[in-house]
Amino acid sequence: MKILTGNDLVTGDVTWWTGDGWSRHIEHAVDVDSQGEAIAAAEEAARRVNGPYVIQATMTEAGPRPAHIKDRIRAVGPTVRPDLGLKPADPTIGDWVI
Amino acid sequence: MYRYDDYDQAIVDARVEEFRDQTRRRLAGELSEDQFKPLRLMNGLYLQLHAYMLRVAIPYGTLSAPQMRMLAHIARTYDKDYGHFTTRQNLQYNWIKLADAPDILAQLATVQMHAIQTSGNCIRNISSDQYAGAAAAEVEDPRPWAELLRQWSTFHPEFLFLPRKFKIAVVACEEDRTAVQLHDIGLQLHRNDSGEVGFRVFVGGGMGRTPMIAPVIREFLPKAQLISYLEACLRVYNRFGRRDNLYKARIKILVHELGADEYRRQVEEEFLHTQTLGLDAPQAEFERIAAGFAPPAFETGLSDDVDRSDPDFAVWLDKQVAAHKAPGYAIVNISLKPTDGIPGDASSAQIDLMADLAEAYSFGELRITHAQNVVLPHVRKADLQAIWQKLDAAGLATPNLDLIGDIIACPGLDYCSLANARSIPLAQKIAGRFGDLERQRDLGELKIKISGCINACGHHHAGHIGILGVDRKGEENYQLSFGGSGAEDASLAKIIGPGFSEDGVVEAIEKAVGVYTSLRADGERFLDTYRRVGEAPFKEAIYG
Amino acid sequence: MGDLIRFRDDETHEEPAVTLDSFLEQSNATAIRLEPTDDPRALIPFLDRLSLIEVAFPKFRDGRGFSIASILREAGYTGELRAAGDILVDQIVPLRRCGFDAILSEAEIDREVAAKLAALYGNVYQKTVDGRAPVWARRSDPTHG
Numbered sequence: 001m002k003i004l005t006g007n008d009l010v011t012g013d014v015t016w017w018t019g020d021g022w023s024r025h026i027e028h029a030v031d032v033d034s035q036g037e038a039i040a041a042a043e044e045a046a047r048r049v050n051g052p053y054v055i056q057a058t059m060t061e062a063g064p065r066p067a068h069i070k071d072r073i074r075a076v077g078p079t080v081r082p083d084l085g086l087k088p089a090d091p092t093i094g095d096w097v098i
Numbered sequence: 099m100y101r102y103d104d105y106d107q108a109i110v111d112a113r114v115e116e117f118r119d120q121t122r123r124r125l126a127g128e129l130s131e132d133q134f135k136p137l138r139l140m141n142g143l144y145l146q147l148h149a150y151m152l153r154v155a156i157p158y159g160t161l162s163a164p165q166m167r168m169l170a171h172i173a174r175t176y177d178k179d180y181g182h183f184t185t186r187q188n189l190q191y192n193w194i195k196l197a198d199a200p201d202i203l204a205q206l207a208t209v210q211m212h213a214i215q216t217s218g219n220c221i222r223n224i225s226s227d228q229y230a231g232a233a234a235a236e237v238e239d240p241r242p243w244a245e246l247l248r249q250w251s252t253f254h255p256e257f258l259f260l261p262r263k264f265k266i267a268v269v270a271c272e273e274d275r276t277a278v279q280l281h282d283i284g285l286q287l288h289r290n291d292s293g294e295v296g297f298r299v300f301v302g303g304g305m306g307r308t309p310m311i312a313p314v315i316r317e318f319l320p321k322a323q324l325i326s327y328l329e330a331c332l333r334v335y336n337r338f339g340r341r342d343n344l345y346k347a348r349i350k351i352l353v354h355e356l357g358a359d360e361y362r363r364q365v366e367e368e369f370l371h372t373q374t375l376g377l378d379a380p381q382a383e384f385e386r387i388a389a390g391f392a393p394p395a396f397e398t399g400l401s402d403d404v405d406r407s408d409p410d411f412a413v414w415l416d417k418q419v420a421a422h423k424a425p426g427y428a429i430v431n432i433s434l435k436p437t438d439g440i441p442g443d444a445s446s447a448q449i450d451l452m453a454d455l456a457e458a459y460s461f462g463e464l465r466i467t468h469a470q471n472v473v474l475p476h477v478r479k480a481d482l483q484a485i486w487q488k489l490d491a492a493g494l495a496t497p498n499l500d501l502i503g504d505i506i507a508c509p510g511l512d513y514c515s516l517a518n519a520r521s522i523p524l525a526q527k528i529a530g531r532f533g534d535l536e537r538q539r540d541l542g543e544l545k546i547k548i549s550g551c552i553n554a555c556g557h558h559h560a561g562h563i564g565i566l567g568v569d570r571k572g573e574e575n576y577q578l579s580f581g582g583s584g585a586e587d588a589s590l591a592k593i594i595g596p597g598f599s600e601d602g603v604v605e606a607i608e609k610a611v612g613v614y615t616s617l618r619a620d621g622e623r624f625l626d627t628y629r630r631v632g633e634a635p636f637k638e639a640i641y642g
Numbered sequence: 643m644g645d646l647i648r649f650r651d652d653e654t655h656e657e658p659a660v661t662l663d664s665f666l667e668q669s670n671a672t673a674i675r676l677e678p679t680d681d682p683r684a685l686i687p688f689l690d691r692l693s694l695i696e697v698a699f700p701k702f703r704d705g706r707g708f709s710i711a712s713i714l715r716e717a718g719y720t721g722e723l724r725a726a727g728d729i730l731v732d733q734i735v736p737l738r739r740c741g742f743d744a745i746l747s748e749a750e751i752d753r754e755v756a757a758k759l760a761a762l763y764g765n766v767y768q769k770t771v772d773g774r775a776p777v778w779a780r781r782s783d784p785t786h787g
Contacts, residue, residue, distance in 0.1 A: 010125065011195045012149035047127050051145060068572055070511060073520075074147050078512035080440055080522045084178050084193075105765045105777040112762045119758065120732065128752070136703065137732055219703070249767045249777075255736035256712050256770070259705025336709045341678075375716060377769050379778035386781065 001031040003064050004039055005071065006052030014074045015049060022049060024086065026075040027063035062096075072097045099162055099463060100245050100390030102210045109252065110207045113214055117141050118200035125197065140220060140258070142213030143199050146515050150194040153216040154206060158226035158244035158268070159187035159466040161211075166453035166464055168209040170446040176202055181449065183434060183442040185506060185557055186265070187225050187466040188216055192513055214252055219260045221251035221332075225267045227275050228465040231391060232475040234423040237287045237295055240270040242388040243324065246379065250325055257332050261339035262347035264332070265304075276468060277560055277584035279303045279312045282349045283331060290318045297324060301331060301361065302353030305554035309590050310350040313358040315365065323369075325378045330368035334361065393424075394461035394476055400426020404479050414486050417497035417539070422475075428482060430460075430474040431467075432489060433496040433504065437529045440522050441507040442470030451492050459485055468557075468584075469506055469545075471499070501538040502546060502611075503529045506557055510550030510567060511574070517550035519567025519574035524548055527604050532611075541611060544624045547582075560584030562625045563610065564591035565603060576603045580610070580636060581628050594633060595641050609639040644726070645750045647734075649743045655694040655722060675726070678706035682713045689719045696746070699727035708740045715741035715771035731755050735763060741771040 003026075004017035015022035016029035017039060023029070032039060036054035043049045056067040066072050077085025079094035087093045102110070117137075124134040138144075142153035154169065161169075169189055173181045176198050177191040184190055194202065206212055216223055224244045231239045247266060251257070257264070267278045270287035278284035284300035297319040303312030319327050338356075340346045353361045402425060406412040420429040432452060434442050444452070452472055456464045459481045465473035477485060489495040498504045505528060508514065510521030525548055532538055547561030551568075558564030564579035575597040582591030598606055611624070613635050618627045628636065648654065659675035666684060673694035676682060685692065695714060697707040711723055724744035725737050731751050738760075745751065769776045 007145055007149070010197050012145060012193075014148055044131070047125070050131060069574065070147070070515075070517075073511060077148060078192075078522075079520065080512050080526070103781070105781065108765050109763070109767070109777075112764075116732075116759060116762055119755070123755070133702075133730055137730075219705075252767050253736070253763070254768050255739035256708045257705070258736050259703055259708065259733075261705075333709050333712075337706055341704060341706075371716070375769070379776075380782070382782055383778040 001057050001059055001064060002033060002036055002054050003029040003057045003066070004032045004036045004052055004054050005029070005074065006040070006043075006049035009047050009050040012050075016075075017043075017052075026066075029057070029064045031059075069097060099160060100241075100387060106249070107207070107210070110210070110212050110214070113141070113212065113253075114200060114203045114207050117203055121196060121200050136218060138199075139217040140215055141199070141203065142216035143194070143196070144217060144515075146192065146513055147511075148513065149192065150196055150199065151513070152191045152194045152199060152202060152213060153184070154189045154191070154211060154213050155216045155223040156187050156189060156211075156466050157248045158224055158230070158241050159228050159468075160226075160230070160241060161464050161466070162209075163453040163457040163462045163464070165209045165211055166449055166456065168206065168211065170449035170453065172202055172205060173449065174446040180443055180445045182440075182509065183444065183466050183470045183472070185468050185470060185508070185555055186223060187228075187468055188223055189466070190509070192509075217263075218258075219262050219264075220258050221254065221260075221264045221266060224248050224251070225265070225276055225281070225468065227269045227271060228467040228473045229275060229420065229429055229475065230270065230465075231393065232422050232427075232429050233271055233273075234421060235273060236270040237289055238270055239388075239391050240268040240285075240287055241391050242384065243285070243287070243321070244268045245387050245390070246324070246384060247328075250328075256329075257336060260332070260336055261341050262344070262349075264335075264349065266328075272586055274584075274586040274588070277557065277588070279588040280305055280309075280557075280560060280584055281312065283328070284312055285324075287321075288318075294318075294320070296320050299327070299331075301365075302350040302358070304348050304350045305557060305559045306348065307345050307552045307554075308348075308351065309554070309559035310354060311588050311590065312350070313353065315353075315358060315362050321384075322378055322381065323373065326372040326375065327365075327369055329372045329375075329377055330365045333368055333372070334364045338364075394463070396424040396427060396476070397478070398425075400478060400480065402426055402479060404482055408483070410490075411483055411486050413535075413539075414490075414495055414497040415482065417499050417501070418495070419482060422477075424476070426479055428477050428479050430477050430482070430485060431499045432472040432474065432494050433498055434471050434494070435498055435504050435529070436493050436496050437503060437533045438526060439493070441505055441525050444472075448492055448494060451488065452494070455485055455488060469500075469504065471504070497535060498538055500543045500545060501535075502532045502541055502544040503535070503538050504545070505529060506545070506547040506561070508549050508551075508556035510548070510556075514550060516553060517567065518552075518569035519550050519576065521548040521550040521556055521565075521567060524565065524567075524576065524600050524603060527600060528607060531604050531608065541615070542623050544611075545583075546607070557584060558582070559590050560588070561591055562623075562628070563607060568597060570597065574600065576600065578603060578606055578640075580633060581625065583625060592633065594637055606640045610636050613639045645745075645747045647745045647747075647751060647753075647756070648722070649738065650722060652722075657694070659694060659696050676710055678704055678710070680710070682710045683717070685714070685719075686717045689714070689717060689721075692719070693721040694724060695719065695721065696724045696726045697742075699725055699729055702728045702730050702733060708736065711737070711740040711742050712771055732759065735759055739766065739768075739770050739772045739774075
């Protein structure tokens with residue numbers, strides 16, 4: 001699948017395209033198929049996202065999993081500070097990255 | 099320390115207002131990201147993996163206790179309660195909101211700090227020796243010159259859109275703690291045969307994709323002509339540096355492609371012209387700046403004796419404390435490299451504590467080092483034990499300066515959008531493997547430097563052991579190099595062979611260290627042994 | 643062709659600008675256009691008879707024009723010096739400090755923003771061709787402009 005990601009213009013938070021908006025949680029990301037670039041351009045013009053780009057991912061039981069480690073780290077936060085990520089209660093979240 | 103006058107303050111305040119307006123225009127849609135990016139970068143604001151990142155300048159690595167406290171305050175108020183000290187003596191916040199950035203800059207301005215030109219293709223923060231003004235062997239304090247350059251380079255209209263970024267270092271010792279030969283311009287104060295003090299000028303050093311040690315472009319430059327000479331160096335670069343290829347745009351490539359002699363000839367020709375323009379500030383202005391760096395009021399008649407009866411304290415003393423020029427005083431190195439920590443990171447509480455210690459024991463002064471540690475430059479020997487106890491209680495007293503555990507690491511793929519691989523977990527693994535401090539001390543000086551990408555923020559080319567993270571088909575992979583040095587014996591590390599996984603690197607380093615301990619002659623550092631015996635036995639042990 | 647802002651009082655020069663090569667070959671032109679790669683010092687013998695030098699900025703990140711302008715002013719050129727091309731409003735202050743007294747921007751320049759930015763920096767650290775007294779001169783003699 002292809003999913004769309006970027007950073008929130010105002011906060012810089014990592015965000016994922018949910019089909020009708022942006023979420024900080026990759027679990028909410030949807031397949032954008034061939035529409036990614038068009039959505040990215042419109043959303044960037046509307047200043048709802050900064051630097052959006054389309055990535056490859058695979059759907060798993062836990063949700064979409066980006067093909068590249070960089071986007072997996074973006075999804076969970078720095079692996080060396082799990083306490084600062086989106087799942088601070090899960091100290092093994094770093095393992096999902098690798 | 100230098101204090102802003104009304105002019106300095108007005109200029110920094112103006113910048114805050116300018117950036118506030120630029121940010122407003124960006125958020126209102128009047129500026130596109132393409133237009134805003136160079137403007138925010140010139141104020142140190144990046145967009146990184148998880149958020150915006152703000153890089154605050156710590157000019158020539160010197161700061162006061164109130165400035166240090168402000169860094170803690172900002173970390174607590176606008177970030178996630180910590181900051182990261184960098185290899186360019188700056189501080190980075192990793193979790194900044196764009197909308198907060200103007201307010202943060204305004205807060206910094208209240209303590210005479212800024213983020214001006216900490217990124218962008220312009221003259222960056224001037225770096226210097228963390229022992230400046232405290233080391234016995236220095237010709238004179240280099241920081242007044244660094245401050246003069248800070249002012250000269252701030253919004254220099256001709257040099258705001260250079261082919262690429264531009265880093266200048268100023269030092270005044272033969273012993274080099276700043277990697278002066280690996281800067282775009284390195285300025286080294288020294289005395290010539292007639293006893294006059296002037297600058298040795300290195301141009302065209304750097305790390306990155308094409309590492310180079312800078313050639314000497316001028317052996318002796320009279321101090322009073324520093325600005326007109328640098329204007330000539332920069333003008334030749336701005337006009338003729340390559341702009342067709344990002345990776346060939348640094349001045350090192352220009353100097354290399356022209357040859358040092360031809361670059362020198364062009365600079366000298368331009369210098370004949372720039373000398374006629376009255377660009378250098380008069381001596382009185384230099385003296386005004388230098389007065390700000392007058393030595394603190396050292397007490398006299400202090401004893402040099404230190405009670406070494408506590409063995410843990412004695413170990414720390416031998417490792418972290420360096421000689422000071424004033425009798426009865428010492429230089430304290432604070433380690434930001436606890437074995438399981440993140441190199442260069444400090445919590446707000448730790449930053450506050452270091453500010454408190456500076457105020458109580460070091461004339462209110464601190465320094466940041468390019469090895470991502472902190473220095474208290476002027477400490478009475480009689481106070482060392484009390485300082486050690488407080489540092490130890492805060493996890494800041496690991497006695498590992500310049501040892502295998504004192505690893506330089508860039509933020510890497512945990513934070514940085516340019517990175518190809520993570521640096522910090524590898525640093526932690528290596529530090530953990532060699533966690534026994536007694537063993538570290540036995541191995542002696544061994545500088546490991548890790549970069550998560552080719553840009554080399556982790557100085558891997560200058561590591562006794564350098565590690566470069568690369569992306570191999572989506573997997574993190576690490577190239578291992580040996581034999582680099584960023585000190586006065588500067589050299590570039592050489593890749594030893596095929597790369598490794600994270601665990602593979604740790605094993606390879608273990609083997610390399612084994613080769614060193616079996617072959618070392620008396621008093622030889624790892625680097626010395628490597629230089630003497632060559633790479634063959636290391637290669638054999640690692641790949642054989 | 644773009645948005646022209648002039649910071650001089652004389653009449654706008656109407657004659658089309660020629661390239662450096664054609665000027666040097668044989669030309670009585672009084673207006674010339676320099677590319678970033680051109681050597682401005684080739685014009686030094688002719689500065690008296692030029693009334694417009696346009697310096698091209700193909701991209702706003704290309705800063706060569708800042709040095710070209712400084713060199714021309716240092717050589718005594720007093721005619722119109724125009725920065726032309728991809729120029730941001732935020733670049734006008736440094737352009738003027740390097741001696742440009744006209745801006746021809748591909749995109750429309752917001753006059754209000756330009757005025758606000760120009761008013762911000764009452765103090766400068768460097769001596770340049772714009773003749774403003776740097777703070778190091780004002781510190782010793784506050785009567786300096």
